[in-house]
Amino acid sequence: MNTLTPTVPPARFNVWFALRRMVSGANIYVGGLIVGLVIVMAVFAPWIAPYDPAASDWLAIRQEPSWAHWMGTDDLGRDTLSRIIFGARASLSAGVISVLFAMVVGVPLGLISGYFGGWIDAAMARVTEAMLTCPFLVLAIALAAFLGPGLQNAMIAIGISASPLFIRLARGQAMVVKQEDYVDATRALGASSWRIIVRHILPNSMPPLIVQGTLTIATSILAESSLAFLGLGQLPPAPSWGSMLDAARQFLSESSEMAVFPGLAIILTVAGFNLLGDGLRRRLDRR
């Protein structure tokens, strides 16, 4: 007998595949959860924090974590946990506001550049290229040093440094979207370029810009910490994760927990925004 039996591979449960799918789909939730926690921390800081973040307790200097001070105290006897909770305000506002600043500056310029093309585009491309030749953090530090220390100046410096990213992305999006027939149709109806850019090009360019914005918040938080570490960000005594790291630098060998907790806060928050951005990309870029 020579019958042909169809060979069907037995259905096997692939653990790795299932896990990978679960994890990749979970990005957005894990990221969102972390970001949500940080936001809650920043908003409700006075109610959550067990101590005043600026109050020194000279009897409890550089203590190790204990039931009284969960994350220990710093060299001035301030409660690290309370400072981290209040520090979330500086980091979060630095991240969000500087990105908003960068988008408000960058997106309109990019859309105009991409939509009109020609010499406007050529001029804008040269400027953004010049700015992008300088590494992001170096440019931010230079600008912050020029503007002087302070959280507000740090945010402006980071915002300006991040704006070329958005100019480039918005420009590319505008160049793609303006090819669509609905743009031609609207033009044929007699709509002004202004109307076409605001009503059609901008909304259809948004998804990748939102993703880029979320990812850049992470970079900006890191940049603000770096600036604070260098003494260019949030001014003391107001707490900032970066300046806490700076203070911990001198005591690394004796009281390493002073550096560990602010460092963890930065890592977790940055990772949270990255996961969220990545998850958003998966969601929004699917057409």
Place this chain on the structure above:
Amino acid sequence: MSDMLFMNVHDLVKHFKVANSSDVVHAVDGVSFSIYRNETLAVVGESGSGKTTLGRLLIRLVEPTSGAIELDGQDISNLSDARMKPLRRRIQMIFQDPYSSLDPRMSVEQTLGEALAIHGLAKHSRKERIAELLTLVGLDPSLAGRFPHQFSGGQRQRIGIARALSVEPEMIVGDEPVSALDVSVRAQVLNLLSDIRARLGLTFVMITHDLGVVRHSADRIIVLYLGKIVEIGAADDVFTQPRHPYTRALIKATPDPFRLRREATEILGGEVPSPIAPPSGCRFHTRCPMARDICSKEEPALETRKPRHLSACHFAHEVVPPISQEPPPRLYQQRLDIIRAAYAGKDT
């Protein structure tokens, strides 16, 4: 008929520069013709013939390199945007791809509302007007709040038609309006177009590569090849007695049930030459079955062969009619009757 002149196109040229080179694409290369009120004018040609560019030139989506487009005697080819705006209302376009021609982030109501808003139309009765437009194109007005992705290709094309009609145009340019649609939907949309055209007294320019589409709806036909008009004339004349070998080849290439048993289809060899470097003399000579020495040297002029029928060929009088004039064969007729009987009563 000449007193009903609507548009006059004179020696229209559009050359596109090729990026990073000195090459120039001769998309439309010296085209002159007239459009009369209430007529359906078909522009046919292969891809690369410049027909889409010509359509976009007519509604000024593309700026001409040179030449004039006269609307009611006024040259509109270099009007500013502001002066063009009131004229834009008079000429509208239906696009080929119903998936790209509607903004995915706007509901039907927003899309149509924007068209009305641009020209300040129906300010106080916008909802009613939108409902009226949707009914006109055969869509349920209750669907106004939906987004493009919730519609089929045919429905989207109807929305595109409604948008074109919203500003009460006098002329509509249809750029392959049905070629992206399923064959089953094509006839519906074509019928809708001809119905609307008749009802609203529109002038219609139909750009297509498919002669079958225009055969029964066009009044006149323009045949384009590599950016030039090779033949222009009344639809009947062009179909039954083409005066250019390219037109003949196009007609021969359309599927025709009458012809099935009788003769083999003649298909043009080769590709359309590059519009960057069009052939010398007659642009068709590289593919023409009748080409002789003179064809590669001298460019034939567009000459009148009979009243209102012009063609550009040195040997126009030698072109053999592509369709025999005899009635269809008996067998074919019988089969057709059987099919009709089978479908009688079933309203499809």
